Amino acid sequence: MEQAEREALDRYLAGDREALAALIERYRRPLYGFILKMTEGRGDADEIFQETWARTLRRLPGFRPDNLLGWLFRVARNLVIDEARRNARFRGLVDDGDGSPEVDRIPDPGPDPARQAAGGDLGRRIAESVRALPPDQREVFLMRTEAGLPFREIARVQQVPLNTALARMHYAVGKLRAALRAERED
Amino acid sequence: MHCDETAILREQSGELRAGRRRRLRRHLAACPACAAYARDLARLEAEAPAALDIGDLGRETAARLAHTLPIPAAARPRPVLRWSPAMAAAALVLLALGAAQFLRPAPDPDPLARADPADAPSWLELEMDLLDLEVQVLRGQVGRWLPGENGASDLDDLADELLHWEETMG
Numbered sequence: 001m002e003q004a005e006r007e008a009l010d011r012y013l014a015g016d017r018e019a020l021a022a023l024i025e026r027y028r029r030p031l032y033g034f035i036l037k038m039t040e041g042r043g044d045a046d047e048i049f050q051e052t053w054a055r056t057l058r059r060l061p062g063f064r065p066d067n068l069l070g071w072l073f074r075v076a077r078n079l080v081i082d083e084a085r086r087n088a089r090f091r092g093l094v095d096d097g098d099g100s101p102e103v104d105r106i107p108d109p110g111p112d113p114a115r116q117a118a119g120g121d122l123g124r125r126i127a128e129s130v131r132a133l134p135p136d137q138r139e140v141f142l143m144r145t146e147a148g149l150p151f152r153e154i155a156r157v158q159q160v161p162l163n164t165a166l167a168r169m170h171y172a173v174g175k176l177r178a179a180l181r182a183e184r185e186d
Numbered sequence: 187m188h189c190d191e192t193a194i195l196r197e198q199s200g201e202l203r204a205g206r207r208r209r210l211r212r213h214l215a216a217c218p219a220c221a222a223y224a225r226d227l228a229r230l231e232a233e234a235p236a237a238l239d240i241g242d243l244g245r246e247t248a249a250r251l252a253h254t255l256p257i258p259a260a261a262r263p264r265p266v267l268r269w270s271p272a273m274a275a276a277a278l279v280l281l282a283l284g285a286a287q288f289l290r291p292a293p294d295p296d297p298l299a300r301a302d303p304a305d306a307p308s309w310l311e312l313e314m315d316l317l318d319l320e321v322q323v324l325r326g327q328v329g330r331w332l333p334g335e336n337g338a339s340d341l342d343d344l345a346d347e348l349l350h351w352e353e354t355m356g
């Protein structure tokens with residue numbers, strides 16, 4: 001954990017609300033962005049974002065993760081998966097018997113609100129390509145490029161071997177290179 | 187070295203060791219395909235943050251959250267321990283014994299089974315901390331924990347975590 005992050009956590013634990021506000025805002029873009037892009041406009045991003053922080057803070061007095069953002073991603077990811085399962089079950093799309101992750105089979109629910117913020121042609125192509133990635137690959141790509149997490153930490157978040165996380169990024173990069181090729185051809 | 191794009195990924199994330207990095211550099215100089223991959227990866231890493239930026243989305247939620255989440259009432263008074271080298275060594279042995287006991291709970295039938303990290307302790311992290319501590323002791327740095335030095339907090343933290351998890355695990 002970075003020195004500044006450690007200090008902010010210490011100040012929060014000593015009762016400093018401003019330190020907490022600064023931490024939440026510091027991680028808003030990568031974390032809220034991750035939740036938003038993984039829930040794909042199903043509308044629960046606010047709730048998951050809040051619950052992620054609430055759960056993380058509950059653990060903090062006795063537990064200090066060595067990578068706070070990585071820990072937040074772990075909590076958020078599990079909440080996103082739970083939410084997707086509930087959603088799918090609610091819509092009767094999955095039978096809830098086998099307990100395997102069903103996120104991959106959830107149909108595209110509509111436009112991604114985050115896309116509105118995306119910039120020019122290449123930016124728009126990248127945003128669209130990322131949105132089209134399978135969830136596991138999208139997660140890795142977002143954690144790597146938006147949050148700057150090392151693959152070692154990403155593998156921990158996804159609870160997979162390092163090579164699996166690397167392979168997912170490799171597939172994602174392969175698909176996104178098409179966006180770069182399209183730009184060159186323009 | 188043959189083509190290995192995952193090495194390029196790890197180089198980009200700063201996770202490649204020096205020897206491997208030197209070999210990768212040589213390979214990139216000789217392999218146009220990998221060189222193009224590295225260039226595209228760098229471009230994607232550079233463009234993605236702006237392309238995926240959410241702007242002000244979530245800002246209100248974040249601000250509201252910062253004012254509604256519970257704040258620790260006051261700094262929890264920590265027991266002040268006066269460490270001597272003997273106590274530090276004894277504590278380490280106790281910690282190691284204790285850790286050996288609950289660091290290896292019944293093996294998870296499915297290692298990929300998804301557990302809520304907010305509720306499940308991270309055994310690996312604690313194990314790494316202990317290992318780190320043992321290495322420090324082996325290096326003769328027990329003096330770090332002598333009275334009057336704030337280095338004592340390492341052991342305090344670890345003891346706290348063990349106690350907390352012991353409580354959590356019942």
Ligand SMILES: [Zn+2]
Nearest residue numbers: 188189217220
């Ligand atoms: Zn090559």
